[in-house]
Amino acid sequence: MSNFVDGKLTQAEQSDRHPLVDPVTGEEYGTAPASSAAAVDAAMRSAANAFERWRATTPAERQALLLRVADALQSRLPDLVRAELRQTGSRGAANEIPLAGDQLRFFAGAARALQGLAAGEYATGHTSYVRREPLGVCAQLAPWNYPMMMAALKSAPALAAGNTVVLKPAESTPATALLFAEIAAEILPPGVLNVVCGGAETGRMMVEHPIPAAVSLTGSIATGVDVATTAAASLKRVQLELGGKTPVVVFADADLDATVQGILTGALSNAGQDCTAASRVLVAEELHDELLAALEAGVAAVRTGGPDDESALYGPLNNADQLARVSGFVETLPDHARVVTGGHRVGTAGYFFAPTIIADVREDDRVSTEEIFGPVITVQRFRTEKEAVRLANSVVHGLASSVWTTDHARALRVSAELDFGCVWVNTHLMFPTEMPHGGFKHSGYGKDLSVYGLEEYTRIKHVMHRFA
Template identity: 60%
Template sequence: MQTLRNFIGGASVDAASGATLPVVNPATGAAYATSPASGPEDVDRAMTAAASAFETWGSTTPKERQEALLRIAQALEDRAEEFVRAECDNTGKPIGLTAEEELPPAVDELRFFAGAARVLEGRSAGEYLADHTSWIRREPIGVVAQVTPWNYPLMMAIWKVAPALAAGNTIVLKPSDTTPASTVLLAELAAEFLPPGVLNVVCGDRDTGRALIEHPTPQLVAITGSVRAGTEVAGTAAAGLKRVHLELGGKAPVVVFDDADIASAAEAIATAGYFNAGQDCTAATRVLVAEGAYDDLVAALAEQARSTRTGMPDDPDVLYGALNNPDQLARVAGMVDRLPDHATIEAGGGRASVAGGEGGYFFEPTVVSGLRQDDEISQTEVFGPVITVQRFADEAEALRSANGVQYGLSSSVWTTDHARALRMSNKLDFGVVWINTHIPFVSEMPHGGFKSSGYGKDLSMYGLEDYTRIKHVMSYTGE
């Protein structure tokens, strides 16, 4: 049984209470490690370490921060196999796909923010008042508290850590209680290149996260998680007037017009819907299709589902692995079980049988047609490998249905009509709009949502700016 520990002040330490939580491999349903069940004393210790480290780290030059991030990126790339194995043991993800699709972007994001650290911009200094010169300082915020989810533990940790470090902040990060392994490993690796206390990781459950947010030290709280979690974080942080950065749930509309290439669209949608078992807030799982293409797209999606495989991490032919935990499996199954009578399960619909994974949390690739706008599964994030399909009559109805949810994170439009694509991209109320594709990300472009999907941006220079504060300095220059 592996023992994971907190990483505080440059050292691996147990929780003060000695209490632990089991860490389960979702592909088997068996515990393979323990992690600390941290309490307020552990959070306070981490905050003290981060505050002390900020006294020097906050004054480092952009060049020094860049060099540290570049070294972390190189070390991560050099130890890719070790990190992929840790991630897959903890999440049940396919090993090959994780190595190809998750590790390289994570390395790239570290390198992007290493460069971005040296190109922060501000307004031009100048004399905006006679005999006075003004300029802008963009400064680190100080200590930031971060909470990351279980769907992409390593990648989401890097999305949070890289811009915060690049801006000169110090960090106390809490990973999900079900997936702490790769985040702890990242902190241990980063400690080879960062001063003690700059990056601290405290493991634990919701109570640990609450203690993190309630602590008086951090001036910014950043979380990727559910709408429920984001609402709680925002409410708790408000008591201390802390800034909040929220990347929350999604219900991405995939709007397919009848002039789209149906076969290509179905293949791309299935990949973007089932990747990571649909456990992605941008997953292509809510398909809206024009009347004229409806039957063809439903048939094509059903065929894609039947040819998509789920299975164990070491199986090279699977697209996705297990759901993260038994509660998530029950949630996904429950939403399918509660489908209305007018819905039709075209493929899948139940728990998947996987050789070697009899205790794992696997669910079949599923397609459900005949959905209506007010159905539970049309309005609520499933976070599982379930693609739903509903029809629309015209562009106006497509927009009403697409925007008619509480979420506003991501969306896509599938059409060969360029003018229509631009009209839709203008009117879709989502932070990301893809045209004839769905789910690619690049480090240079921002990711973040509207409405209940939160506020603040990950990735890009906008993400870096979120971890800074603006100071106006004015000097009297008269005689």
């Protein structure tokens, strides 16, 4: 595979190539460039040149083009799905591809309806108004769990606001981002959307490059700290959506069947490779045994398998390192914790891991405090509402949470007290494009999705005219 720069595929200067491995089989099927500083520079210069023309387009003109891109993606959906399945092995990831079109359509329209202060005379003899302008070139670093959907989630608001983009997909999953750029290039001017392949070093070169005005990352906390630190040297604007350790707070009056279904779907979809996965269950003492038994029974009916296995709920972990990481959490459990079910690799080919439940965990256990990013559910007891909130908020993460109760007043109280960017009540893993997504604390800052996500890619300028 090659980079996509200035409206065409380009052979990137490189010092190495990353292997592309099918996670279903564990076999290599291709390579992608580990792009050099020269390749990054070429993409940045292309985006900078295109910005001068793209920023001058009207919101209506950008809307018309982005709507055409969304339609083109829909017409190429089978090609995109095939590419996504090859690089992720996951129907869950492939099923997210239609969201890319929805995000393009939303932001295409939202750019025409930005709001602000009314123009007026806020000082005698002077009229003031506020301009909302694009930032410039945006460097965007996307993860491997939902490659195509994340490429659109990153680029759509930036493009709609009048910016140009240099996007780096994860080194293991560049295929759909490159296909997205190829499809978009039939409609967008050259250089407006560029894709550069590579790993952490390529990403760091993008952040260090003098051209980008902003950097957006979805990734781990460690990567977020590195990006923020590097970007600070040149005072780039930074938007970070980092890891999560999502508490699922289940009170004794919760609807048991609905709760179990919500946890299983929220925890195991896409093999748990979601930063908002329902992975950390906190349950009232009086419901603990019943919920644990119901979860065990539910997991017994769950299978993992390749995309051709219609009976499988989820597919493989994305890569060998992730399989080793998830396995390591189970292998290093403290003596007081116990594996109720699962806890092992499935098969010898590919990176499949059994659906897993771990009970009797404590708040300072590694499985309780660190993001696992696999099909693993931990279960922990609480005695009071106050303790439930304390346990939920005890981690450094602050991305998402859910509350399960039939007591409306309790739901309102707990939602206000949870220190997370999203609180779901009696549901989990729902992401309408109209609502913001982003975390607090070590889960980062800034928002994806919604009008708030669009505003991340604009700057505000005050203009004052003296007329007296």
